[in-house]
Amino acid sequence: MAEPLVPQVSHALEVLDFFGIAVFAISGALLAAEKRQTLVTFIFFAVVTGVGGGTLRDLLIGAPVFWVHTNATLLICIGAALGVWLLSTRRIAASALDWFDAAGLASYATYGAAKALAYGVVPVPAFAMGVLTACFGGIVRDVLAGEPSILMRPELYVTAAALAAGLFVGLNLLGVPIWAAAAAGAVAGFGLRGLAIQRGWKLPAYRK
Amino acid sequence: MAEPLVPQVSHALEVLDFFGIAVFAISGALLAAEKRQTLVTFIFFAVVTGVGGGTLRDLLIGAPVFWVHTNATLLICIGAALGVWLLSTRRIAASALDWFDAAGLASYATYGAAKALAYGVVPVPAFAMGVLTACFGGIVRDVLAGEPSILMRPELYVTAAALAAGLFVGLNLLGVPIWAAAAAGAVAGFGLRGLAIQRGWKLPAYRK
Amino acid sequence: MAEPLVPQVSHALEVLDFFGIAVFAISGALLAAEKRQTLVTFIFFAVVTGVGGGTLRDLLIGAPVFWVHTNATLLICIGAALGVWLLSTRRIAASALDWFDAAGLASYATYGAAKALAYGVVPVPAFAMGVLTACFGGIVRDVLAGEPSILMRPELYVTAAALAAGLFVGLNLLGVPIWAAAAAGAVAGFGLRGLAIQRGWKLPAYRK
Numbered sequence: 001m002a003e004p005l006v007p008q009v010s011h012a013l014e015v016l017d018f019f020g021i022a023v024f025a026i027s028g029a030l031l032a033a034e035k036r037q038t039l040v041t042f043i044f045f046a047v048v049t050g051v052g053g054g055t056l057r058d059l060l061i062g063a064p065v066f067w068v069h070t071n072a073t074l075l076i077c078i079g080a081a082l083g084v085w086l087l088s089t090r091r092i093a094a095s096a097l098d099w100f101d102a103a104g105l106a107s108y109a110t111y112g113a114a115k116a117l118a119y120g121v122v123p124v125p126a127f128a129m130g131v132l133t134a135c136f137g138g139i140v141r142d143v144l145a146g147e148p149s150i151l152m153r154p155e156l157y158v159t160a161a162a163l164a165a166g167l168f169v170g171l172n173l174l175g176v177p178i179w180a181a182a183a184a185g186a187v188a189g190f191g192l193r194g195l196a197i198q199r200g201w202k203l204p205a206y207r208k
Numbered sequence: 209m210a211e212p213l214v215p216q217v218s219h220a221l222e223v224l225d226f227f228g229i230a231v232f233a234i235s236g237a238l239l240a241a242e243k244r245q246t247l248v249t250f251i252f253f254a255v256v257t258g259v260g261g262g263t264l265r266d267l268l269i270g271a272p273v274f275w276v277h278t279n280a281t282l283l284i285c286i287g288a289a290l291g292v293w294l295l296s297t298r299r300i301a302a303s304a305l306d307w308f309d310a311a312g313l314a315s316y317a318t319y320g321a322a323k324a325l326a327y328g329v330v331p332v333p334a335f336a337m338g339v340l341t342a343c344f345g346g347i348v349r350d351v352l353a354g355e356p357s358i359l360m361r362p363e364l365y366v367t368a369a370a371l372a373a374g375l376f377v378g379l380n381l382l383g384v385p386i387w388a389a390a391a392a393g394a395v396a397g398f399g400l401r402g403l404a405i406q407r408g409w410k411l412p413a414y415r416k
Numbered sequence: 417m418a419e420p421l422v423p424q425v426s427h428a429l430e431v432l433d434f435f436g437i438a439v440f441a442i443s444g445a446l447l448a449a450e451k452r453q454t455l456v457t458f459i460f461f462a463v464v465t466g467v468g469g470g471t472l473r474d475l476l477i478g479a480p481v482f483w484v485h486t487n488a489t490l491l492i493c494i495g496a497a498l499g500v501w502l503l504s505t506r507r508i509a510a511s512a513l514d515w516f517d518a519a520g521l522a523s524y525a526t527y528g529a530a531k532a533l534a535y536g537v538v539p540v541p542a543f544a545m546g547v548l549t550a551c552f553g554g555i556v557r558d559v560l561a562g563e564p565s566i567l568m569r570p571e572l573y574v575t576a577a578a579l580a581a582g583l584f585v586g587l588n589l590l591g592v593p594i595w596a597a598a599a600a601g602a603v604a605g606f607g608l609r610g611l612a613i614q615r616g617w618k619l620p621a622y623r624k
Binding site: 267268269270328329330331332333336347351356357359360362366367370410411412413414415 | 448449451452453454455456457458460463471475480481483484485486487490491501559560561562
């Protein structure tokens with residue numbers, strides 16, 4: 001009875017969450033591989049990248065942190081790190097890191113915004129939760145690795161997360177069914193990020 | 209009924225909060241301008257600098273995070289970023305960044321300590337909440353931008369926040385009315401930081 | 417009545433917590449001394465390193481943050497910073513920083529896992545809480561100081577925390593009394609870290 005009521009996010013959307021965890025964990029481990037790190041660092045980077053954004057989202061919206069009451073989430077991240085460690089990364093195409101990251105970005109941005117709305121968060125912060133969920137893990141990964149943060153590069157990265165989260169929240173406000181809004185948001189975000197990767201699209205920098 | 213009771217901070221003090229958000233958001237956007245970043249980075253830096261310290265404070269004292277249940281706060285930060293992007297920064301005096309930051313620092317240190325006391329936090333941690341509220345957003349901004357953190361410079365920066373928060377908490381313990389204690393804290397903190405900017409005052413470094 | 421029930425961790429284990437706070441605070445202040453910083457930076461580093469890991473743990477497991485409702489914890493950190501500032505660091509053996517850190521690491525890893533279990537966290541995340549409690553303060557200290565993070569070095573550091581937390585959680589699952597499991601975890605973690613310091617043991621890096 002003392003338990004807080006935990007709003008339920010549609011199960012269809014939870015698939016986006018698991019997908020985001022796995023692909024972000026792989027992207028974290030791939031950065032560790034690129035930097036010739038140890039297995040412990042592989043695991044740490046996989047965990048931080050996999051659960052970092054969702055952790056911040058849950059703290060901010062007052063939800064129980066999603067990976068604290070289940071063994072599965074961390075085991076997925078550890079499994080992803082072991083997988084990248086054991087497989088030769090040469091078998092993974094050079095651009096794999098970017099594409100995994102793009103898929104995680106679009107999934108997580110949509111799911112993050114959906115979870116925030118399910119917790120009664122109003123639209124503008126719910127949109128911000130989507131962007132944060134998608135970008136925060138990668139930002140922490142880059143800061144820990146001493147890489148220039150994705151934030152400081154002109155690529156359409158945060159922008160793609162903003163498109164996914166914004167489209168989802170906007171369609172939701174217009175009364176579009178949640179699964180259709182989620183599909184539209186995730187596809188649009190992935191599409192924009194994919195085009196940015198392939199064609200090198202960039203935002204204009206400040207020049208005054 | 210299931211709602212937690214949310215202590216109310218005096219409305220007069222909330223003005224300090226809005227002021228802190230706006231000037232810190234501007235200081236974040238000005239750093240993005242200095243670094244020739246894109247509009248998305250302007251917004252990200254404005255948000256992180258504007259709400260970062262208060263977010264950490266609210267998480268630590270167990271308060272609902274202040275910007276999650278209103279659209280206004282993030283819109284203020286986004287507006288500040290757009291304003292800095294659209295105006296030529298040349299029109300903003302070179303030292304404007306420092307002075308905006310000083311005003312935000314003093315306001316936020318006082319308001320942060322006041323909110324902590326309102327939530328029943330004991331004096332030493334309440335003082336620390338004031339310092340954190342004032343400094344944390346700027347520290348994250350600097351880490352993300354790859355700048356040397358304000359923490360590592362000998363200027364009277366954290367010290368000015370500590371003066372504002374400490375004076376407020378101390379006067380409060382002595383029974384001084386809250387508005388008088390807040391005014392004294394904010395003015396003293398702004399004055400010390402201002403003198404440090406103008407005269408280049410520095411703390412002595414460790415030399416043994 | 418509205419108060420959440422706060423599970424109690426055995427008092428014997430709380431000694432590990434105080435010990436962890438003090439030695440990590442000293443390690444933070446010693447880094448500030450090495451970097452020729454001001455007294456304010458000494459205090460900031462002592463506080464961040466001393467309470468950083470436990471703060472993240474408490475936020476993640478939904479516990480009230482341990483230093484917010486007592487004046488003692490911050491005063492210990494401030495005292496540690498003043499002590500290091502006043503004493504000539506020459507009197508502290510050159511390797512003291514490493515050994516203090518090793519003792520804090522083993523204590524905090526064990527205590528962090530124990531507190532998580534006391535809050536009903538399941539084994540894998542409880543193990544992760546031990547590792548985080550032990551490593552997070554030092555990681556933040558290094559990021560703020562612009563040092564290469566301990567995470568990116570091949571030394572047995574995170575590994576020693578993982579041994580302490582893992583052994584404690586494992587023995588606990590096997591039904592070993594809590595004080596025996598805690599002693600075994602802390603001694604094993606300190607032993608492994610000590611051997612790594614003395615003999616320069618390293619983990620193999622990824623080389624495919």
